[in-house]
């Protein structure tokens with residue numbers, strides 16, 4: 707089955723990719739910053755195999771740091787130990803306003819969710835094209851269809867980048883899939899301090915929350931079929947279709963409403 711490398715593989719969506727890819731028989735390379743969590747996840751994966759022990763490698767890297775990103779790119783390009791599935795997943799919610807004179811958070815977000823996605827996606831693509839097979843998954847977001855923030859702009863970039871890379875690799879045996887999650891119950895929301903009361907709930911209606919298991923299962927099915935866009939569940943497929951067909955001014959109006967309710971939530 708070969709080896710899968712997952713950035714942000716210690717929590718939420720990335721950890722679930724690691725579990726499900728290990729269960730499919732892949733060896734795993736995990737990338738994140740927190741060494742203790744990387745060790746704990748590696749131990750979980752090694753113990754989880756029924757018929758075989760999953761080989762797990764960890765790479766401690768801060769993808770906001772270009773030197774760390776280059777180290778991960780070098781691992782993706784290692785011809786002796788090829789990577790067959792690459793999940794470009796690490797990311798975080800950006801809360802800073804676009805008019806904030808301090809752009810440090812935007813800089814970090816662009817480094818982790820744009821620059822590293824580009825550098826690592828390119829490294830994975832070169833190795834896979836050479837071997838004539840492989841799969842790349844880039845975690846975008848339905849948020850990228852809205853106009854909520856710098857985060858929306860970044861996730862719109864990830865989707866367009868994925869479709870463009872897929873065009874570039876057409877016929878090479880390498881597939882590229884942009885995963886477009888809606889709201890998923892992970893640490894993402896707590897880390898951003900955007901939820902109140904019941905963990906992971908915030909002001910979002912219950913039916914819109916997804917569990918990572920379902921999201922990743924659906925996505926891997928789409929990857930198997932070579933789909934370029936993976937949108938989980940019928941309700942999100944419908945919402946995505948609706949947003950695509952609404953006038954731009956209506957999408958901006960809806961986005962303003964969501965942004966306003968978020969800033970009221972943050973202030974209360």
Ligand SMILES: NC(=O)c1ccc[n+]([C@@H]2O[C@H](COP(=O)([O-])OP(=O)(O)OC[C@H]3O[C@@H](n4cnc5c(N)ncnc54)[C@H](OP(=O)(O)O)[C@@H]3O)[C@@H](O)[C@H]2O)c1
Nearest residue numbers: 714716717718719738739740769797847889890892893894
């Ligand atoms: N949860 C949602 O509702 C949702 C919806 C749409 C899209 N997404 C996207 O899904 C992806 C995963 O999010 P999640 O919900 O699973 O969040 P999460 O539970 O907070 O996990 C984030 C993962 O990324 C790693 N990470 C964060 N910053 C990093 C950095 N600078 N360098 C290396 N690794 C870093 C974290 O590990 P360390 O902290 O140890 O580095 C962790 O493993 C993100 O791209 C996010 O934008 C999430």
